[in-house]
Amino acid sequence: MTDLPESTSLLERYAAHAGADAVGQLRQLATRLQGLRVVHVNSTRQGGGVAEILEKLVPLMRELGLDAQWEVIEGSKEFFSCTKSFHNALQGRAIAVPEPLLCEYEEVNAANAERLRPLLEEADVVFIHDPQPAPLLRFCPHRRGKWVWRCHIDLSRPHRPVWRYLRQFINGYDASVFSLAEFAQPMPHLVFLIPPSIDPLSEKNLPLPSEEVRRVFRDFGIDHRRPTLLQVSRFDHFKDPVGVIRAYKLATAFVPSLQLILAGGRAADDPEGDLVLKEVLAAAGDDPDIHVLSASHYSDRVINALQTGADIVLQKSIREGFGLTVTEAMWKSKPVIGGNTGGIRLQLFNHRTGFLVDTPEGAAMRIRYLLFNRQRIEQIGHNARELVRRNFLITRQLREYLTLMVALIHGAGDRIELG
Numbered sequence: 001m002t003d004l005p006e007s008t009s010l011l012e013r014y015a016a017h018a019g020a021d022a023v024g025q026l027r028q029l030a031t032r033l034q035g036l037r038v039v040h041v042n043s044t045r046q047g048g049g050v051a052e053i054l055e056k057l058v059p060l061m062r063e064l065g066l067d068a069q070w071e072v073i074e075g076s077k078e079f080f081s082c083t084k085s086f087h088n089a090l091q092g093r094a095i096a097v098p099e100p101l102l103c104e105y106e107e108v109n110a111a112n113a114e115r116l117r118p119l120l121e122e123a124d125v126v127f128i129h130d131p132q133p134a135p136l137l138r139f140c141p142h143r144r145g146k147w148v149w150r151c152h153i154d155l156s157r158p159h160r161p162v163w164r165y166l167r168q169f170i171n172g173y174d175a176s177v178f179s180l181a182e183f184a185q186p187m188p189h190l191v192f193l194i195p196p197s198i199d200p201l202s203e204k205n206l207p208l209p210s211e212e213v214r215r216v217f218r219d220f221g222i223d224h225r226r227p228t229l230l231q232v233s234r235f236d237h238f239k240d241p242v243g244v245i246r247a248y249k250l251a252t253a254f255v256p257s258l259q260l261i262l263a264g265g266r267a268a269d270d271p272e273g274d275l276v277l278k279e280v281l282a283a284a285g286d287d288p289d290i291h292v293l294s295a296s297h298y299s300d301r302v303i304n305a306l307q308t309g310a311d312i313v314l315q316k317s318i319r320e321g322f323g324l325t326v327t328e329a330m331w332k333s334k335p336v337i338g339g340n341t342g343g344i345r346l347q348l349f350n351h352r353t354g355f356l357v358d359t360p361e362g363a364a365m366r367i368r369y370l371l372f373n374r375q376r377i378e379q380i381g382h383n384a385r386e387l388v389r390r391n392f393l394i395t396r397q398l399r400e401y402l403t404l405m406v407a408l409i410h411g412a413g414d415r416i417e418l419g
Helices: 010-018 020-030 049-063 077-090 099-122 134-139 160-170 210-219 241-251 273-284 300-309 324-331 342-346 360-371 374-391 394-410
Strands: 037-042 067-072 125-129 146-150 175-178 190-193 228-232 259-264 290-294 312-315 336-339 354-357
Touching: 010 020, 010 049, 010 394, 020 394, 037 049, 037 099, 049 067, 049 394, 067 099, 077 099, 077 160, 099 134, 125 134, 125 394, 134 160, 146 394, 175 394, 190 394, 210 300, 228 241, 228 300, 228 324, 241 259, 241 273, 241 360, 259 273, 259 300, 273 290, 300 324, 312 324, 312 360, 324 336, 324 374, 336 342, 336 360, 354 360, 360 374
Parallel strands: 037 067, 037 125, 125 146, 146 175, 175 190, 228 259, 228 312, 259 290, 312 336, 336 354
Antiparallel strands: none
């Protein structure tokens, strides 16, 4: 694909990847929403898929004529310890959150509401992302617009006491959005299903020169000529990095030259990252072919180079909201071996776009299959990229957010007329 001139609009740049029809649909939807005041609120500007999506979604909304903003709540160490417990409990762990942490959770939201109230109460549509800022609605009694709770978490089997506590803050919203049907909980309002997406224009997803990819591998002491496995995920028990190490060790029995890279970023709102990193380092031991990279080591462009240079990408999650690192690797035409859970199931189809596994032993078996059938790596990679192009680019997600807003603002019922 030829480079577009710098004067090309942001939407035209996306059309080069998603197609002109996709951008035309965005413009048509946006005609009903001109000047609409939209505010997104989450808990961090860096780390994790939510921040990555909002970083591009908000500018795209502005280019389409919406008055879109992105705000981030501030919180104490105790607040984020509480919300991490929420995250784990909503994904199925039986966790009792102490009363003092719940009080801190509500007090932090009250303080943030005091700061953000004028903006939130005057907005036409407010998107509140995940549990951290969920109580803000309670502290904005004079809101004039529609409020949407956007859940990015696997909520298929939540720990019920924690979900009952959080639901009291969410019931009053006008709508909820979940990534998959199996994540959606019964709600007293409209429920929308909108999978996440990746940005093909970001530093993490643009094509890179082969020399740059080789240089990044050299910088980390990784031999690009030897077969390489990669998992990119923050250090979190649900991402099962220790299970990935187990799969690698099993696979080295038949591919002794194998290398493993664990690039584990940390989100600002996740206090457990250091603990999991210690477990990973202990499991890696003194194996010189296991390369554990922490967030201080790399940029998005470096992650891009690692994904581009790896032979096989893993995302062996035990629970997963969607798995944007799977999508990123597929966009780079890589075969992915992923945990049989959550949104990974929407992306990986055995022998077609990748493989789903339940155990380290299963992952090792698929690693062996791919490395001994190199032509399948190319075939599966081609299929994977096309699946992402059709279904998981940010233009599709933006279209569905715009459709949601048209439905809420204009009362579309079961049909949306665009004229």
